Amino acid sequence: MSATRVSVNLQNNRFIKVVEWKGEPRVDLREWDTSDKEAKATKKGVSLSLTQFKELTDILEEDIDQSLQKNEASTWHLGANVYVTVRKDNPCVDIRLYWRPPYQKEAVLTRRGLCLRPVEYDILIEHIVEITTHLPELTSVVPCYMRDDHLNQVGMLRCKSCNPNDYQNWQDY
Structure with missing residues (x-):
C-alpha cells in the first residue's frame, strides 16, 4: 500500500498526490473513480519519478506558460518516454507516457497520462510550492x-x- 504525503484536488476527480511507492517517493497525476464509497485510482494518469517531476517543475511556469500564451505547439521530454505536450489552438497541457512499437521510428502516445484543462493547470501552478515542500528529496535530485x-x-x-x-x-x- 502507498502512503500519501500530500493530495491536491485539480477538480473533475483529478488529483496530484505525492505518494510513497515501494519505498520511493512518486508524484501521481491521476483521475480517480469516486462512484463507490471509497475512491479508486484509474489507469487514466501518470506516475512521475522525482527526476521527471524535477524536469516538470523546471519547465512549468516559464516554458509551458510561454507556449500557451503564444499559441504554439511544443513538446518536452521528462525522461523514460514521458512527454509534456502543448498543441496549437488547444489550451490544454498533456502529460503522457509514449511507447514506440517494434519496427517503427516514432513513439506514439498511450492512454496513460492526463490532459490538464486550463483550470486544472492553474490549480497545479498554484499548489506547486506546497507539493515541493512535501518532497524534501527533490533538493538533491x-x-x-x-x-x-x-x-x-x-x-x-x-x-x-x-x-x-x-x-x-x-x-x-
Missing part, C-alpha cells in the same frame, strides 16, 4: 542531462531515461 555521464552525446545515448527506446544499441560504444 540532479536532472539527468546534468550528470557526469552525460558530458558527451554517447553518454546521453546510453541513458535509459534520455534514450529509452534505443539505449541498448549504444552499450558497446
